[in-house]
Amino acid sequence: MNQNPEQIARDHIDKQLLDSGWLIQDMAKIKLSAGQGIAVREYLTDVGPADYVLFVDKKPVGVVEAKKKEAAINLVTETILQIDWLHLIKDYVAKSFYIDRDGFDLCLFISKGGLTKMRNLFGGKTDVIIRILNKALAV
Template sequence: MRKVHEQLIDTINIDKVTASGWEKESKDKAQELVTTFADWIAAHKDEITALQIFYGQPYRRRELTYKMIRELADVIIADKPFLAPLSVWHAYEVLEGANGQPKNELTALVSLIRKVAGIDAALIPYDKTVDKNFQDWVFRKQAGPLKFTEEQMKWLRMLKDHIAASVSVAIDDLDYTPFVEDGGRGKMWQLFGNDMESIINELNEALAA
């Protein structure tokens, strides 16, 4: 009986050591992946437009487009397939955790670059960054006499959600889902008038801050 008990204890101890070894190996691999990603970004930050924008003045981030981020992701994956954004995201999760999950691969890439570039101290899903910036923007806009109507707020939230999923929004996007179902650019003009374009520009800048 004692021998069986000792064997059981030995097995438990071995399992603990093995699990500890696996955990260390996993963290080592994650650190290597994160470091390689950061090195790749640093090496190409002066060559690729999207990276130039991230490392430039904050106001320039309003220039980012879905196409730019898509092209950047394609370049990264073509050069280093193991640096696919969701793989790097998982590596960060292993090392330090992440406050939620990204909506898609491209917004994961945006969050990762913001982290590497020092824009964000922690890895945050881009939609959460956009949500926070949207709240701040609405608060600032309504600090004076301006008060958005319920219908205007509905449209502003649609614009915000589009930016959260696609990095930016353009007037042409108003001709497509989900905007067109609510009247498209004609409806937004009706709601915001001559301020329509400036509202879109402001949101692109403020929400990417």
């Protein structure tokens, strides 16, 4: 069977999920009541389809993206940086009750690379993250 690198990665992820006790379903045949831990392939999110969205007790708890083997180290490093930034943003937002793009010109964020660094870490999700944070603050 001739598979591209992404399909090879997906086969590997499927095996790891199954070995860990997850049930795997395709988006077209989703049935979240089939078990406690469900991994749904090609689940549609606000920012496009995710390779897998993980559900526990019918609630989304994580996203898994298939990557080439070489990308794994970069992915871990990027995830750690993203978590650091989310903590910075959370702390700032908790004090200010609102955040917008201009807020990333503050010293707190400039010392970490400013809006450019945030965009490098979160890509097209930057505006979505800001919108979600502001919506949560409005409640």
